[in-house]
Amino acid sequence: MSHVSLAIRGLPDEQLSMRQGGLYWVSVDRSRDLETLALQGLMALPEQHRASLIWSGLYPEQLMGSLQERSDCAQWRLFEVPEGVIRLALQSLPGELKRARTAPGSLLLLMLPASSWQTFDAERLQHWCSAMRRWLGERRCTLLVLCHGQAPQLHAELIRLNEHLSGLAQLYRRDGGIHYQSHFWRNDLGVCGAQLYELDLLASGFGLTRDEQARPTPTRTDDQRVYLAQRSVLESTSALSRQWKVFERRIDLLQQASQARAASVLVAVESDQQVEVLARDLYALRERCGSALKIIVREMEPCLRYRDERLLMSCGANIIVPFGIPLSRFFSLVDSVQGQVWNRRRSGADLEALLKRLRAPTMRGLLSPREFLSALDQIYGGASGEIEHQLLRLQPPPSLTIEQCLYQVSLRRFGDIATVVEGVFYVFLFACRSDGLESALGNICRLPWRSLFSDCRPLVELAELPRAAFLEATHLPSEFHLAPERAEATTRARTDLNAYTPRRTSLAITDYCE
Incomplete structure (x- = not known):
């Protein structure tokens, strides 16, 4: 040697x-x-x-x-x-x-x-x-x-x-x-x-x-070069070695994987409706098999949002392979996790709390300052860093009123909320990465957002909010409204802000922070 x-x-x-x-x-x-x-x-x-x-x-x-x-x-x-x-x-x-x-x-x-x-x-x-x-x-x-x-x-x-x-x-x-x-x-x-x-x-x-x-060194096991795969993950590939075992149904795959210790488990996800069920399955698999197991999730249709990816990673996945990756590149990514140890292990009591943290609140749109602050206290109070949110302070320019600016903003996703305090517009975007902020603002504003707001400042923590002012303002003026849906909003935009040229936006995109 x-x-x-x-x-x-x-x-x-x-x-x-x-x-x-x-x-x-x-x-x-x-x-x-x-x-x-x-x-x-x-x-x-x-x-x-x-x-x-x-x-x-x-x-x-x-x-x-x-x-x-x-x-x-x-x-x-x-x-x-x-x-x-x-x-x-x-x-x-x-x-x-x-x-x-x-x-x-x-x-x-x-x-x-x-x-x-x-x-x-x-x-x-x-x-x-x-x-x-x-x-x-x-x-x-x-x-x-x-x-x-x-x-x-x-x-x-x-x-x-x-x-x-x-x-x-x-x-x-x-x-x-x-x-x-x-x-x-x-x-x-x-x-x-x-x-x-x-x-x-x-x-x-x-x-x-x-x-x-x-850190404990993972124990070598006889199955570390074994691959357990769901059939759809492999597309039409048939020339596999004896190290590969292929299953038509995920339930059969997971049952076999529960007996493994360091094998590679390749799972498909085809719909966002499968995410929470799959997360529970992966969590149970980790609890039973330990950290040496390699779990690879392949997105077969473009269905995973940012928070979905974080949920699957937190529940046991080593890697999420996005939709559109060629099969040859997919196999290279599978090779890249060999020898890897998953180190996000949690106790069983945390699973429901994790699911609750990563599930968007059932509220959206314009709230009173007190309701806005209360919602943020709940979200940030239980946060453990699995996903990133954006809290923004937006200042309208002197040439526009706050009512005009609000009428060009549309918050369509659950968990995205806003309020107004002392003439300043505050927006919270749930499960939005910092590198996706520019795109997110471009999607929630019907006109170029830099034309609507002269200053945009991300707030790192809730302590940066003027809490006393939020608690004193229990209601918003009745004239404050966000943009109505589609055609009606376009007509109103031309009337209220004829100095600006409206741009086309894709209102069908509802997950603009991804």
Whole structure:
């Protein structure tokens, strides 16, 4: 077995070890973190193990200084590639390594900025990886590519090359933490799917945080490569291996899945009417089988809203595959959750409360300030972060009255409510993501919303509302009305706001926050 490893303290060998003939790729956002990771791997090599270090774009000063202190590093070969010839050097790398008489079994460490790969399109990148894999296999060498700098397009292409890469991972910093995302990793110990780890940076290098070390490791079971699928999920596919068991009815699938522990369970959803029943089934499955089971829900018709997705994820799904994803891509997503552990487990007493939190209130439209505040107290009082809502403070411009603005607003979804306090329009949109806010405002306003309101400020919490003013205003003036339905509203809009040109909107869209 190969002794080449990333050597991140606390990670299992299945996610670290690299086999001979393998091509591994780790993207690192910061160049200093890249040096630290490279040094960890090199210092963990057995004595007398041969290695070649190739870099360009940034001299690894920290790395070189540390290597000079190691007694056996004299046999390590160091190459610096001028920035102007990186592309040429990459294309001719197998030949250059052959001419350099690279010893069989060596570790090759290639450290380059992400910009070095900008000229490689998908086809050229695949060709390069394929050529390197052939050379590595012939020489029984291991290549670790450490790429620093953000390059989302490059990484998207690499994920598709899982047949040419032995491993793909990312090391990045976000929200004050260090994250190591392993997308897939193959070595002599087996194959690992997607897994996310939280790391600390110590004097000795990267290692798992204490919380990560305390997390129980899932027990390997005999069914971890078994696939239990509902027939409709697979469309017309028939050429499946013996690892696959296909069921016509969901009830039969779930009955078989209840005996599994780490298998992949592929379930179809075709209507929003099925969501709550399916959520209960998934919840029961998790309670019985544990966190190692992989549950994949595939949307067969465009029926899932944002809150539906969050409900299914909270009740047990590892991943929701949206409608329209090709079958080949669907199978890739199924592979991506292999080895994943579901970590949202809840106690049985919480299920009904969860369903209630994610179910839209049976109210909509314009309310009195006191009713509006009372409704928000109920919604936010029971919230646990499964879904995101939007609470907005909208200020009309001096040229328009609040009555004119209200008459151009239509709230059609249950849970979407509004009120007026001291000449300011307050709107609450239930189960609406922040990245969908622009679209939501465009759908609830019959005219361009920026023409109706001079200022739009999202409120993060209820404490930002003027509570005293809300409690004092028990009623709204009788002239305050939201837009009536369809044709009547269009006629009135032209009369009240003839300075503006109405735009066409699709009133059939009722779930505008999705």
